[in-house]
Amino acid sequence: MLPASAGHRWRSRFLMRWQEACLLGCWLSLCAAESFFACPSSCKCNSGNLEVDCSGLGLSSIPSDIPTNTRTFLFLNNKLSILPGAVFSNLSALQRLDLSNNFLDQLPQNIFSDLGNLTELQLRNNSIRALDKDLLQHTALLRQLDLSINGLAQIPSGIFDDLPALRSLSLRSNRLQSLDRVTFEPLTSLQHLQVGDNPWECDCNLRDFKHWMEWFSYRGGKIDQLACTLPKELKGKDMRMVPMEMFNYCSQLDDENSSTVLDNTGPPCTKGSPAPSKSKSGPETEVEPSVGCPQKQRYRPVSVRRAIGTVIIAGVVCGIVCIMMVVAAAYGCIYASLMAKYHRELKKRQPLMGDTEGEHEEQKQISSVA
Numbered sequence: 001m002l003p004a005s006a007g008h009r010w011r012s013r014f015l016m017r018w019q020e021a022c023l024l025g026c027w028l029s030l031c032a033a034e035s036f037f038a039c040p041s042s043c044k045c046n047s048g049n050l051e052v053d054c055s056g057l058g059l060s061s062i063p064s065d066i067p068t069n070t071r072t073f074l075f076l077n078n079k080l081s082i083l084p085g086a087v088f089s090n091l092s093a094l095q096r097l098d099l100s101n102n103f104l105d106q107l108p109q110n111i112f113s114d115l116g117n118l119t120e121l122q123l124r125n126n127s128i129r130a131l132d133k134d135l136l137q138h139t140a141l142l143r144q145l146d147l148s149i150n151g152l153a154q155i156p157s158g159i160f161d162d163l164p165a166l167r168s169l170s171l172r173s174n175r176l177q178s179l180d181r182v183t184f185e186p187l188t189s190l191q192h193l194q195v196g197d198n199p200w201e202c203d204c205n206l207r208d209f210k211h212w213m214e215w216f217s218y219r220g221g222k223i224d225q226l227a228c229t230l231p232k233e234l235k236g237k238d239m240r241m242v243p244m245e246m247f248n249y250c251s252q253l254d255d256e257n258s259s260t261v262l263d264n265t266g267p268p269c270t271k272g273s274p275a276p277s278k279s280k281s282g283p284e285t286e287v288e289p290s291v292g293c294p295q296k297q298r299y300r301p302v303s304v305r306r307a308i309g310t311v312i313i314a315g316v317v318c319g320i321v322c323i324m325m326v327v328a329a330a331y332g333c334i335y336a337s338l339m340a341k342y343h344r345e346l347k348k349r350q351p352l353m354g355d356t357e358g359e360h361e362e363q364k365q366i367s368s369v370a
Helices: 004-036 204-218 244-263 301-369
Strands: 044-046 051-053 072-074 096-098 120-122 144-146 168-170 192-194 228-230
Touching: 204 244
Parallel strands: 051 072, 072 096, 096 120, 120 144, 144 168, 168 192
Antiparallel strands: 044 051
16 A cells, blocks of 8 residues: 555645646647638638638739638738639638628629628729629629629629618619619618619609618618719709609500500511511502601600699698788787787776766765755
């Protein structure tokens, strides 16, 4: 049997070896974590929040050695112009992607198909001119999307159908002239929408989107000013403030277009289709003028002038009524002040009149006694 001193010495050695083994294991785990999150050359990395920052380096391509567990990738202020289709295929854990201030002019259809955890996408200040309707098909968790300061002329219908969690959308400073409300109806969680600084044409093509904007504002959504560029009668005016009388002619145009389509049962014509040639043989017959291609109905400024005239007349009538009410109120005040002055003077004269009546009564009593 070992003595007590030897047993105590053995236990102390065992504890020291155990502590050394624990420290060695922690050091090895830290080295493995650092090697697992290897930072690309010339980029800045933060292993704590798994962020890779390659901004402002003048890079024309995305590094290929980005760690697979990266959650935030920043690539601002570079010279990126082309995105290969599989550049983000190994970054399935990515949550935030910022490609702002580059030279991107197009985006491949499946460029974001592997980013199922993406919640924020920044594409601000590029040269993107068109978007594929299936571009965001696999980013159902996306909450913030910035497409401002690009060259977008239209937003394809169905591009936002798979974004039920989107809360913030920016389309500022593009070349948009009209929008379709059907494109924005699937965005049930949208709270902030920016559409300013676009050449909006406030005609029938924007009427349905105006209704959607009013509904969006009614349910608490925030939207910046949608200032009209055309027609000139509405230039600079917010689309939401345009009276609905401006669009009364739209239903008439729809009826005319539908009737034109129903009546035109002949073969489809093109803009450059040649006129029918006359037959050389046989007697010349009078040919009825052909209907030809129906021209697109243009915006009718007459209706705009009528609507503006209606608003002006209503304003003039309201102004006249207000002036009459002010005049009546002033007359009432003057009349009340005059009557008050008259009553004050009447009260001052009543005691004098009372003394004269008393003297007449005393004289009557003296004469009756005599």
